[in-house]
Amino acid sequence: MNVRDVRTAWSFSADKMKKVGLVETDRMFCDVYCFEPGQEQKPHTHPGSDKVYVVLEGQGRFAVDGEVRELGREQLIHVPPGAEHGVTNPGPGRLVLLVFMAPKPTH
C-alpha cells in the first residue's frame, strides 16, 4: 500500500520554496510545497491541467489571473487550466500546502 505521512514528509529550504513529492503516476501528482516566510512560487500557467492547493499550515497569498486572496488552514483553491497562478507566504509563520495536479504536466 502506498501510504504517506504528510507531516513527516515536509521539509524546508532556506534558499527557496521546497517541493516534496508524495504520489506520482502517469496521470497525476500530489506534492507538499513548503514555504519559509517571504518565499514564493512565481506566477506560471499549466495549459491543460487542473491544480488544487490545500492549506495545511500557515497563511498563503494566492494570485490567480490577477485576483489575490489570502487563505488559511483547511481552505483550498482550484486553479483551472491556463490560469496564471502564484503563491507567496506573507509570514510570520511557515506555509505548507498539499498540491494535486491532473493531468500531470509534460513540462
Next chain:
Amino acid sequence: MNVRDVRTAWSFSADKMKKVGLVETDRMFCDVYCFEPGQEQKPHTHPGSDKVYVVLEGQGRFAVDGEVRELGREQLIHVPPGAEHGVTNPGPGRLVLLVFMAPKPTH
C-alpha cells in the same frame, strides 16, 4: 476564484457515508467524504483512475486489494487504477477524508 472552506463544507448523514463535492472539472474531482462511526464505503474499483485519500479527521480503515491498514490525521493513501478499495470508520469518532480522483471516472 474557486475557493472552498473544507471544514465548513463537511456534512454527515445518519443513513450512510456522505460525499460532498468541492471541485469538479472534466478531468478530475475533489470531494470530502464524511463517515459516522461504523459507516463505510464498500469495496469497488475504478479501471483507469488514480485516487488519493487524505485523512483530515478521525481514523479510517482502508482495504486495498485485500491489504488492510488504519490511517489517521495527515496520512494519505494512493489507490492505483484497477485496485479494489474500500474504507470503514471503526470509530469511536467521526472520520473525514479529502478525496482526489483523476481522470474523473465515467461511471
